[in-house]
Amino acid sequence: MTHPPPSLSDRLRAHGISRRSFLRYCATTASLLALPPAMAPRIAQALEAQRRPSVIWLSFQECTGCTESILRSDAPSIESLIFESISLDYHHTLMAASGHAAEAAREAAMAENAGQYLVLVDGSIPLGNMGFSTTAGESNVETLRRVAAGAAAIVSIGTCAAYGGIPYANPNPTGAVPVSEIIRDKPIVNIPGCPPIPAVMTSVLAHFLAFGELPELDDLGRPVVFYGQNIHDRCYRRPFYERGEFAESFDDEGAKKGWCLYKLGCKGPTTYNACAVLKWNGGTSFPIEAGHPCLGCSEPNFWDAGSFYQPLSQATDLDSRTLALAVGAGVAGAVVAGVAGREAQKAHHEAAAKRAADRSKAEVSE
Amino acid sequence: MTLLDFARGPALEWAAVIFVVGLFWRIGGLIFLARARPLSRNRRDDLWRGGWRMVWSRFVPNRVFRDRISLQFLAGWVWHVGFFVVLLMFEVHILFFEGLFGLxxxxxxxxxxxxxAAVTAGLLVMLLIRRATQPVLRAISGFDDYASVVVVLLPLLTGLASYAHLGLAYETMLALHLLSVALLLVWLPFSKLVHVITMLPSRYVMGVKFWRRGVEV
Structure with missing residues (x-):
């Protein structure tokens, strides 16, 4: 007699997690997703019934930072157990199998769960030379197309998968593109960040598991609930901005007093993420709290949007050299046009004087 | 490239280039303009004194017209001062100039x-409505007059909105603010706004001419 695979509820109990803690987790997830409290039991019910949905994690042009982010969540948190409780059938870094055995595991998972598995992608996909990034002799773009064909949905983890990220930055030597430029017929949710916040990743997965659909997304394909507000609006240093109190350097009195980092190039005002609310390392801190300006890593093209340390109010292309050249061009143009205009003016006056003289001469002769 | 990247990058760069080239073009044109030599003898000496006096005397309303133009004069003074205070004394704007000139x-x-900024924008709106509704003002106003007020008003309104996080998302509002500044830079040399540069020299020239003819300035 074969036993059905254990449900999430069974697995949590096996890990010593009480039902009360599990329900608290569901309530927290509902709260994170801005769902009404009444939805918490529904999340619990749906998650309890889940039989380890198959997840295939594809890593392309990436740095493994997104995987590190999930692994370094304050284990053994309930979030990490939730993650353990999905069937992560393929992940380069985490799986024990390697080589042909690993690829066989992926093929088997795809065949057994056709149309139902989730594909998580980190890293951008090179379209330049297919040899730039391959797995088992197959180019990244082919792997993505083949695996995505049978997926229920795709989650682009990190800015590289969501918007191209660092590989996509100018001059983009590998011709890197985000997932959304290759796959257009599947639901895709972007969870940008370099790396993304662990709780955001797990909450989006929990939402999909509980409701069978992706959460509400903004125009950049991000869950509105986590990316709906900019970091500046939720930053604890905001009052210093309002009072005009800024750190001028990383070691001055302003920096020591925790004043606003706008002058040091903080991109918080134009960056939409939950860093200032959820924070990192179990809610310990986030980059601005650690004294460094926000880089805007969850926004498209953050790498090419001027220097990280240039204030947002400064022009990125304009400099005094350009202005000096413009002054030179303006003066030269004005001199040439002025002299030509003066000559034309003189010629006009002389012609008018000659006409008048001719007229008076004609009158005299008459 | 996002709208903000465009506004902070190529838009501001090209607008500044057009502004500088246009300004020097206008100044050069005025300097090289051939002028008729005065045919009469000077009525008074120290011509520079007349020019210098007129530069300053026109900062206050003429006694004859004082009652009739005091509102317009005061409103004009306040919004000009307000505009320059906002432009030059706002922390974020100083950062812009620091990035450009290192000062x-x-x-x-x-x-x-x-x-x-609020007072300046309010006065500009009031003056714009006044220009559009008063028959005499309307009769002597052309497209340049209305457009110049609007082009000056836009950076103030978008700046206020982005500061107060009103309307669109902050980065969109900031991009619109920078684009409105770019529009102002492009419009200024080729419109009546060029008086920013020509006003004081032209007062001086006018003062010299009046003084030469013996007119008290």
Whole structure:
């Protein structure tokens, strides 16, 4: 007699997690997703019934930072157990199998769960030379197309998968593109960040598991609930901005007093993420709290949007050299046009004087 | 490239180039303009004194017209001062100039800037409505007059909105603010706004001419 695979509820109990803690987790997830409290039991019910949905994690042009982010969540948190409780059938870094055995595991998972598995992608996909990034002799773009064909949905983890990220930055030597430029017929949710916040990743997965659909997304394909507000609006240093109190350097009195980092190039005002609310390392801190300006890593093209340390109010292309050249061009143009205009003016006056003289001469002769 | 990247990058760069080239073009044109030599003898000496006096005397309303133009005069003074206070004394604007020229100076508190910007924008709107509704003003106003007020007003309104996080998302509002500044830079040399540069020299020239003819300035 074969036993059905254990449900999430069974697995949590096996890990010593009480039902009360599990329900608290569901309530927290509902709260994170801005769902009404009444939805918490529904999340619990749906998650309890889940039989380890198959997840295939594809890593392309990436740095493994997104995987590190999930692994370094304050284990053994309930979030990490939730993650353990999905069937992560393929992940380069985490799986024990390697080589042909690993690829066989992926093929088997795809065949057994056709149309139902989730594909998580980190890293951008090179379209330049297919040899730039391959797995088992197959180019990244082919792997993505083949695996995505049978997926229920795709989650682009990190800015590289969501918007191209660092590989996509100018001059983009590998011709890197985000997932959304290759796959257009599947639901895709972007969870940008370099790396993304662990709780955001797990909450989006929990939402999909509980409701069978992706959460509400903004125009950049991000869950509105986590990316709906900019970091500046939720930053604890905001009052210093309002009072005009800024750190001028990383070691001055302003920096020591925790004043606003706008002058040091903080991109918080134009960056939409939950860093200032959820924070990192179990809610310990986030980059601005650690004294460094926000880089805007969850926004498209953050790498090419001027220097990280240039204030947002400064022009990125304009400099005094350009202005000096413009002054030179303006003066030269004005001199040439002025002299030509003066000559034309003189010629006009002389012609008018000659006409008048001719007229008076004609009158005299008459 | 996002709208903000475009505004901070190529838009501001090209607008500044057009502004500088256009300004020098206009100044060069005025300098090289051939002028008729005065045919009469000077009535008074010290011509520079007449020019210098007129530069300053026109900063206050003429006694004859004082009652009739005091509102317009005062409103004009206040919004011009307010505009320059906002432009030059706002922390974020000083950062812009510092990035360009490497120079910075102390800023006024944000609250003062906010009040100055609101008063300036309010007065500009009031003056624009007055220009459009008063029959005499309307008769002597052309497209340049209306457009110049609007082009000056836009950076103030978009700046206020982005500071107060009103309307569109902050980065969109900031991009619109920078684009409105770019529009102002492009419009200025080729419109009546060029008086920013020509006003004081032309007062001086006018003062010299009046003084030469013996007219008290």
């Amino acid at each position: 910075s100076w102390p800023a006024l508190p944000n609250t003062v800037i906010l009040v100055a």
